[in-house]
Amino acid sequence: MIQSYPAVKQDSKGYNFGTFKGVMMPSLLTILGVVMYMRFGWVLGQVGLVSTIEIVLLSTSITFLTGLSLSALATNMNVGGGGAYYIISRSLGLETGAAIGIPLYFAQATGVSFYIVGFTETLLPMVKQNAWVMAQMQAYGIPEAWLPAILGLTTLVLLTLLAYISADLALKSQFLIFTLILASLLWIFTGKPPECPPEYAAVANDAIPQGSFWVVFAVFFPAVTGIEAGIAMSGDLKNPAKSLPLGTLGAILISLMIYLAIPIFLNYHIDNRNWLIHDKLILTQFTNVLDLPHWLNIVLLAIWGASISSAMGSLLGAPRTLQALAHDRVIPNWIGKGFGKNNEPRIATGFTFLVAATGILLGNLNAIAPVLSMFFLTSYCTLNLSAAFEGIVASPSWRPRFRVPWYISLAGALGCIFVMIQINFIATIVAVIICSSVYVLMQRRSIESRWGDVRAGLLMLGIRNAIYALQKRPYDEKTWKPNIMVLTDSPKARWYLVHLADALSHEKGFLTIAAIDTTPGISPEELLKKEKHIREELDEHDVSALVKVHHGTHVVPAIRELVRLYGFGPIVPNTILLGDTTEKHNFTEYARLIILLCQLKKNIIMVREGVTQPIFNRKPEILIWWRGWTQFAAFKLAIAYLLTQSEDWQGARIVLKSIVSTDEEASQQLDVMKNFIDHTRLEAEAEVVKAQAGTTVQQTIIRESQGANIVFLGIRPPLPDEDPEDYAQYYENLIKSTEGLPPTLFTLNSEDVEFRRIFQ
Template identity: 35%
Template sequence: MPDKKKFGTFAGVFTPSILTILGVIMYMRLGWVVGNAGLIGAILIIVIAHVISVSTGLSVSSIATDKKIGAGGIYYVLSRSMGVPIGGSIGIALFIGTALSIALYLVGFAESFNAYFGLETTVNGIRFSGTIALVTLTAIALISTSVALKTQFIILAAIIISLVSIFFGHSEVASDSIQFFTSDGSVPMEIVFAVFFPAVTGFTAGIAMSGDLEDPKRSIPRGTLYAIATGLIVYIALAIFMALTIDAEILKTDYNILMKIAFFAPAVVAGIWGATLSSALGGILGGPRILQAMSIDKVTPKIFGSGRGKNNEPINALFFAFIIAEIGILIGELDIIARVVSMFYLTAYGFINISFFLESWANPDFQPTFKVKRWIGLIGFIACFAVMFKLDMMAMIAALAVISAMYFGLQRKEVKLQTNDVWKSVWENVVNKGLKKIDAQGEDNFNWNPNIILFSGKSDHQKYLLELCKTVSGRTGIVTNFKLILDKENVNPPLKKTEQVVRDNLFKELGIFARQIRVDNIYSGITNIASTFGFSGVEPNTIMMGWPKGLENSKDYSRMTQTLMHLDYNLLYLDFDRKVKFGKYKTVDFWWRETDSKNAEMMLNIARFIISSPRWDNPVIRVLFVNNNNVNIEIIHSKISRLVEDLRVLVEIKIINNAVEQRAFYNIIEVESKTTDLTILGIPNYKIEKQAEFVMNTNHLFESIGSTLLVRAANNFNELDLDIIKANDEIEAKEFD
């Protein structure tokens, strides 16, 4: 097969861009803009519009010199930078905008053509002439892209001659004074801007031809920026010329005034027709290529991806663009079409600018040869949506709603490319900066955010341990589950990094990270992971696992627990009742001992997370305290109430007098919490109770009550010291006095 014909900067980018820029708006509506907005207002509109076009042109030019730009132009850039869902959504909007812009140019052509030949200038007359022009241009595009592009050189010459004729012309309707600002009875500036804005969108015509360029990385930046700069100069010069030479009222009402004042009127007619037809031809050439590229990526139906001939001309996509353009022509009102086209292009340009900003900010692999300051992209993004908001807030909301619907639709289709989009780099950058901020601040237990290492095992009640772990971690906590693969003989090599990552739907649904690792001893494996896992800023602060009921040697458990306490971890051990599970998820008992000064604050934080959990629907949380010293109940209640209130937890408080009977603590729990859905206990200080005895007594307790969570707080939690004996003595002393 012969090599595909390629084009350079002038033929492939500058020419189609400048012909679209110097198009229908310049000839048919720039005078109307000056008449309604005044000279200063018109220049302001031109400058603001070019802030958007220049920033977008710089953004896309920079991306073009970093990435290989294929067919589809702007769509290709967005889909490879921000992913198919966003790129495809904007690509569809851009294709529709381009197709409707064809209608815009041909309606402008029809207005001039009908007026020149004395034909009907009614809506139906414009529809007829516009349709004939559309059929003719489509036929030219079908013959060959090369023929179409060569035709544009003739049109460019006609436009240059027409501009010379205008500037050397003379007006018989000159104004006595220059109108610098808008006057009474003028069209609002927002509408004037919306009608004008399509004039500066022409630079995308060249970018859309990216697949037909010899060197896109060189041609796109040069051709695009030269076209934008040329257009800016011509528009400002022509606006000043018209304000100085033509009365403002004439400019408002006579769309063909430039033809009347020109030195050689036929040259202006040729320029108008050439500009409008060339702009439409640029859309006919570029629009279908956007649709073709999207179809190749499976964003749109594959029927539009097929091409014809050695240049792979997008015939099917061309016919679809023809249909949309014809629908626009049937509207028949240039100003209405222009305002719709403005919204489509502003949306697309906004995302192009933010795409460049995110690439340059977050992607370390972004190394363009055409370097642009990243804030230019941010300014362009803000300017696009600020202008959309000012022009028509409801239209902006509608446009974003449609884009969002397309985004979620493409996301559900799970269309993916071989290339990586920028979002991974964005999130990595956000995480990096966030970790540094967190690391610099230290941990605040008042706003404790759990980062839990979970050892859930593979038992039949694993999912309940996972469920409770997610509950006590709250909305923003992090949970990493480790599966320990026991290899007592230590004969197998360690798992590779890729093998350590566990992909499981259960973990994915719960938002839990999952890893697996091979160990020769469960307890030493746990302590090794606790000693090494994590990194600065998000160090794990909590260890959670099931209570080891079948513990053969309490020394292993005790040694592990002592090590974890030495590492200053919060400890959570769940004894799960296989029969009743978590009951009805309605009651939680929190046992507060005098020796639970640190554990109490952590348990109250856990209670707060349980209350806010969707699974635990407004549970009744009781704080139970055993009064062994005959202290005044009101004193104890007051102390606990104040501490609980400070931690913003709503609970019921129950004081159990045990000064006379002196029953064992666990015996009291057996009576009070027998039917409780979840009981929370503090792990006592091992210096007070023997470790083996604690394990044995605790196992016995668990046989009598439901699911229980044992808690041991790290040193970062405050000591909630009730100091009730001292408070009681002080009150008694006052009463004695």
């Protein structure tokens, strides 16, 4: 149920307009504009009364739903200048605001030309009948085809000068125009319908093909987009939270009643479709009791006034959108510079003049209208999504005084998308590409906004739902990926660990950089400062990872506590990546750490930098020493395969090598390994090495590993109840016996996962 509550007065800068003058009147004057007077007959003639009413109801329902969403958003924040852009950017973030705000500005600026072209269409026949004007044009050699552009540009210059002088003066002039429009509607509805001219009566209705519903809809839709004029004045309102909902919804409902009455009235009095389609000024031909000359026709004067006021409304609103974009540093700040005590955006008005002048030179009302429709629908869709997302997330900060259920706003957004696709699918894709391009550009510029937005809440909601769903699903080895935790004192000191972990996760798995701080008496603030410093280092290298600095008196107990407690629900590290140690006095502690990680069912990747340089003049080689198809071998293969999927290791050769004693064994082992590679669909090579007399297995491994970029070797898991001292002795032997190898990954999998199933 939609509820409304009294608004709290807010401070604002600018003119401090009230609801009627600042929102309702600009909105109504833009809605009841050129399309109503000059295209309603065309719409009725193209698709008939029933479809015309459907077009009115559909377009108005989208605007009404958007008005509801706007009302909720406006009563939940202190709305500044910029209208729809300001609201969207403060809700969905600066990038989304800019992605919509920049196209919206061009739509508003092009709207100026749209209304001026409509004005010149009505003025043109009268000017052409003026002999003096036509004689002067002929004397100066000005082609008659230039006349619409000359009239349009002259009108634009005069309106721009008025906007430069004062927005207040411009809005005050609109009171007279508003009165004139009301008088014209009274004139039409109480007037006598004209007789159908013979040139139109000669064509029967059945001979005229039915127009396309969506093409006609696209031409008509700008008639209901007048609420943008009121929204754009948000920074000049005395109380935006009160004025925006009341003024916007009031204007929509009043215009709906008028828009339903006009086609019914026309259909009742005029039944000739050919006349309705081709006579743009058919509403001016209704006569009344007053016998006035043609140039004093109240309907014609109202058309002029409505066209001029609609153009003025867009000419006032578009620069304020541009000014807000400049204030947020989306565009150069100097464009948004304000002048005078009321912060007039004169430079932005100059830019708007240039855009509008370009639109006037196009000179085709029906060509401009669909472009406006697409960009206005895009902004309406985003406004609705903003309110829907705020309602879905339902954070404590979402407390609008005008409450609208989130599904109503979502319906408005879906309605906009549906209508855009129906109007022109290609144009919809183009609009999406333009908005997406601006969004990506803004992301690359990394402008830090000065406000929070709903995106964090949306992400949190998505994470919550995903974790709950993940927790309920049975585990399957075929979806296994390493959730890596890198243990390091300082990422800078052992950056190769971070680089390797990033290559393994390659922005698809989870990666945590964890550090243990044993500094006595370190404060939580200092730990957070250290985390921030590590995060900055990662950002510099474009590494996506979580950061955790954990404090403990001793390293191994602190790691035990960290590994046990770190994570959320089913999202916990399953693989620990760490560097080796070659200092003998650390061997026992290191052995104790490996035993601990095995007890906690964590996979281990121990990295040792090589003392020899690998060969880089050929394709990178990943060498795996093979001792049969075991769980340990499957884990090594899984890690090696993930490594080849990263950008740095793309195209690397995976080579499986095995040591045999005889030529017969070599042939058999090679066949087994090739069959295995073919069965598992791995892009790998198999090689067999025959052990030489008088050399150990370790010596053979070192000799045959030269030239590889990275070598995979397994390490023995600790025995049950094995003492750390005993395992330290094994570790010492391992380090000594593998000296001279290229960079090596020693792997040990302890997780309760059937890794061989990954390759089935």
